[in-house]
Amino acid sequence: MKQMIEKATNLPSIPEVVQKLIASMNDDDVSTEMLANIISGDQAITAKVLRLANSAHFGRQRKVGSVKDALVVSGRDALRTLVLSIGLVSSFKAPASFDLKAYWRRSFMMANRAKWLAKLNKADAEVAYTCGLLHGIGEYLIHIVEPELAQTIDQQVNEGAARRKTQLELFGFDYTMAGSELARYWKFPDEIADAILWQQQPAGSGALLPYPTLLYLARYMIVYQDQINEGKFDELPLKLVHAAHLGLEQTYSRMRSFTEDESDIYSMLQ
Structure with a gap:
């Protein structure tokens, strides 16, 4: 199976921000600021994060204007999961x-x-x-x-x-x-x-x-x-x-x- 995966040429290309977030899941010391910097590096994903963070889906009581704001109101792990979801959905064909x-x-x-x-x-x-x-x-x-x-x-x-x-x-x-x-x-x-x-x-x-x-x-x-x-x-x-x-x-x-x-x-x- 490993060889099959390595030889596959049509697997989705996982966005760099998602790759970094996956790596951060093994790092208990990753800071909120580091996560904000990682997520903010992808403009398309950042835009969708902010759109979702301000939607009825999340029921926010105040405007979320930045990734740092989203981290504060959502929590580090919840926002990381959200970005993983967005990145995977957008990359799968x-x-x-x-x-x-x-x-x-x-x-x-x-x-x-x-x-x-x-x-x-x-x-x-x-x-x-x-x-x-x-x-x-x-x-x-x-x-x-x-x-x-x-x-x-x-x-x-x-x-x-x-x-x-x-x-x-x-x-x-x-x-x-x-x-x-x-x-x-x-x-x-x-x-x-x-x-x-x-x-x-x-x-x-x-x-x-x-x-x-x-x-x-x-x-x-x-x-x-x-x-x-x-x-x-x-x-x-x-x-x-x-x-x-x-x-x-x-x-x-x-x-x-x-x-x-x-x-x-x-x-x-x-």
Whole structure:
């Protein structure tokens, strides 16, 4: 997979500001001023940050006129996550057969839920959001490097085949493995790459990892949202909830109280 990624000539070129922000995720000592300087170096991204920061999406009480202002009102980690989102959305291109808008909509849905659930296991909410945002990059990668085979897999899945099993049979790896490798190639922190790899098996590494657990539960929330709204949790993975030492009633409450405005997602895609 690593060789496949390195040889791919049509992978998106990640903006320099995003590359620097990814590097800063491994640096606990990065200052607010340093982040402001990094973000301000890209005029297009800065303009979108300020537009979003002053939109109803963020409900600001006062005008945000600079990146430094946005850092003050949003917080360092939240703004860094916002810029990562903007930079990745703006840089991703895909074959005509790949519905990029649907891909990002699903990614933001996962990100919002993972962030909302992070309180349950005391995980970092912004890291959880980033894990959700990137959970499907392996699927994107497969469509970029093998568009025809990816289309064949999509057709088989539509006919009832299991996606990961079909990918393993045709490629020898699936979208979780490909996504994790791409995250490492882009130098995201190991905990994010591991979350992508183990999102379908939170204890697959030999330990129950917090961020794969959040992704697993976030996916459950998407699939069973109607039942959750009715207060029904028949399909909730109870073994996972108990193994992660999450309070059952607290988990129910957290999931039921989640709300999402679709306009929030689309504001990120414009």
